[in-house]
Amino acid sequence: MKKMMISAYTEFNLGDDLFIKVLCERYPDTRFMIIAPRLYKLVFKDIKNLKVYASDSVLFRGINYVFRKLKLHNNFLQRFLGDQSDGTVHIGGSIFMQGEHWAEYVANAEAMRNKSKPYYLMGANFGPFTDDEYYQVHRRIFPEYTDVSFREQYSYDLFKDLGNVRMAPDIIFQLKYNANETSSGQKPPAGQTIAISVIKPSSKNLSGFDNLYYEKMNDVAIYFIKQGYAVHFMSFCQHEGDQEAIGQIIGLIPAEFQEQTHVHLYKTNIDDILAALAGASCIVASRFHAMILGWVFDKPVFPVAYSSKMVNVMQDAYFTGKYTDFAHLAELTPEEVYDSMATNRLDVTLQANQAEKHFEQLDAYLSPAPLMEGRRSYES
Template identity: 55%
Template sequence: MKRVMIYAYTQFNLGDDLFIKVLCERYPNTNFVLYAPSRYKITFKEINNITFYPSDSIINRGVNYLFRKLGLNEVIRRILVRRCNAVVQIGGSLFIQGENWKGILEHTEAMKPKDKPFYLLGTNFGPYSNSDFYESYKEIFRNYTDICFRDQYSYNLFKDLNNTRLADDVIFQLKTQQIRKQENNIIISVIKPSIREHLSQYDEIYYNKIKDIAIYFIEKGYYVTLMSFCELEGDKEAVENIVDLIPSEFSVRVKKHYYTTNIEDTLNLIAQSSFIVATRFHSMILGWVFNKPVFPIIYSEKMTNVMKDVGFKGLFTDFKNINSVKPEQVFECIQMNLLDVSKQVKRAEGHFEKLDKYLYEIE
C-alpha cells in the first residue's frame, strides 16, 4: 500500500472536508496521511485508509512553536512528506491575493518536495489584482506534476502550461445514497459577510434579508434550517444573529444546524430538503448533486464562474443587489431553479485522471 500526503484546509469547513472524503474513498488501497486537528478522527471515522497525525497534540504544538521561533515552519508536515510516495493538495479557493501574499507564496513554494510527484486538484485561482501575484504562482505551478482546475476562468489563466487540465468541481463526485423521504424543509446556508473585506458593510442587510426569506417560507408551510458550514469563518455566529431577528411566533419552525465533524448528518439534511438557498459555494454544488432547486447568493466570483460553466439559467442574486430581492421571487425558484448536472458528475471524474494513472501503476 502506497502512502500519499494530503494538503488541505483542515478547519472543519464542510466543503474542504468533503474533498478529503471523496479523495480517500476513491482510492481504498492507498494509505493517505493527514496532519490535522485530532477531531478529524471523528470526522473521518468511517474511512479506514487515513493515518492521522494530530496537529494539536501538546508535543506537536510545542515543536511547531519552537521551529516557528527558529523560522522553520511546518517541519512536522515536511517530515511526514518524506515518508510518503506523493503529495496531493486538494482544495478550492487556495490562491486569493491578500496583504501577506508574498509570505504565503513562500510557504506554497516550500510545500512541493523536490523528489516526489505533486498533484493540485479541485482548485480555482484568484481573485487577484497584481500581475506579480499571477506570474509568481505560474512559476511555481510549472514544477507540479499535475494541476486540475475546477472552472474555465482559472484554467484559461494557465492553459499554456503543459501540466494543467480542467474538470468540474470535485464534489460532483460525491457518492450519494437514494433518499426516499423528502422533508417539507428548506436549507439556508449562511455566512458572516464582514469577515470578507469586500463585504464588510453587508452584515445587517444580509441577515435581515435571510430573515425575511425564512419568514416567507414559514408562512408558506415550510420548516427552515439555517446551516453553518464553518464555525471558524463565522457561519455559526451568522446563524445566531439571524435567529435573533426572527419573531417568536415563527421560531418554532426554525432549526439550526452546525457542521463540525458530522458529515453524514449534514449531507442527509441537505438530501432530504426541498430547496436550498445557497450562500456557501458548496451548498450550491451539493444542492445540484442532490437534485434540489437552488437559489444562489453570490459572495465570490468563483460562484459566478462555475454557474457559467454549468449553464445555470435560474434566478440568483449577489450582495450588491440582495436588498432588492423579494422573498416571493426566491419562493418561486422552487419550481424554476432545478439543474441537471449529470454531465458535470461525469466530467468531475477527470480531476483524478493523472492520479489514477500514477497510483494504479505503482500499487
C-alpha cells in the same frame, strides 16, 4: 501500497472536508496522511485509509518548536512526513486567494514541498488577486507540479498555456451519498423544508452587508414558514462566521415562527448536514458547496453569490435559473426566491462524469497500468 500526503484547508469547513472524503474513498488501497487538529480524527473516523496527525498535540507542537528555535526548519514535521510519502495531493477550492502576506505564505509552502516527489493540485480556482506579481509567481511555480486541475474556466484560462494544466467541474459533483448507508443513522427532515446555508458577509470581504443580508434571509425564512415550510439553517464553517450569522438571523425571527426553525452546525458530523440537504424540498445557497450539493441532490437551488467563483461555476454549468449577488441583494424579495423554486433545478449528470477528469493523472500514479514508453515515473 503508496503513501500520499494531503494538503488541505483544515478549519472544519464542510466543502473542504468533503474534498478529503471523496479523495480517500476513491483510493481505498492508498494510505493517506494529513496534518490537522485532533478533532479531525472524529470527522474522518470511518475512513480507514486516512491517518490524522494532530497538529494541536503537545508532541507535534513541541517538536516543531525545537526545530524552529534551532533555526533548522519552521515546520519540520510537515516536511518530514512529506518526505516519507510517495507524493502530495493539494486538494481544495479557494486556496489561491491573494492575502496581505501572500509572498511569505508562498515561500513557506514552497519550503515544505519536496520537489523530488510528485505533487498534484486538484479542484482549485485561482484568485481573486490584485497584484500581477502574485499571478506571475504562480506561473513560475505551477510548471513544477505534476498536475494542475482547476474547477472553472476563468482559472484555467489564466494558465492554459502551461502543459500540465487542465480543467474539470467541481470535485464534489463526484460525491456518492446514500442516507440509508451512513454510519451515524442521520435521517432527512420530514415534510416541506427549505435549507438555507448562510455566511457572514464581512468574513468574505463584503463589508457593510451583514445587516442587509441577515434581514433578507430573515424575510425569506418567514415567507417560507408562512407557506408551510420548516426552515433549516446551515452553518458550513464556524471558523468563518456561519454560526454567528445564524444567531443574528434567528434573533430577527418573531417568536411565533421560532418553532419552525432548525439549526445544523457543522463541526465533525458530515452526515447531519448532508442528510438535511438531501431531504430538503429546496435550498437557498449562500455557500458555494451548498449550491453544488443542491444540484447533486437534484434540488431546486437559489444561489446567493458572494464571489465571482459562484457565478463562474454557474456559467460553466449552464445554470439559467434565478439567483442574486450582493450587488443586487437589496432588490431581493422572498417571493422571487419562492417562485424560483419551481424552475431552479439543474441536471448535473454531465458535470458528475466530467469531474472524473480531476483524477486522471492521480489514477495513473496510484492505480497504474503497465508503464508505457515515454510515461513519467517516480522513484519513492
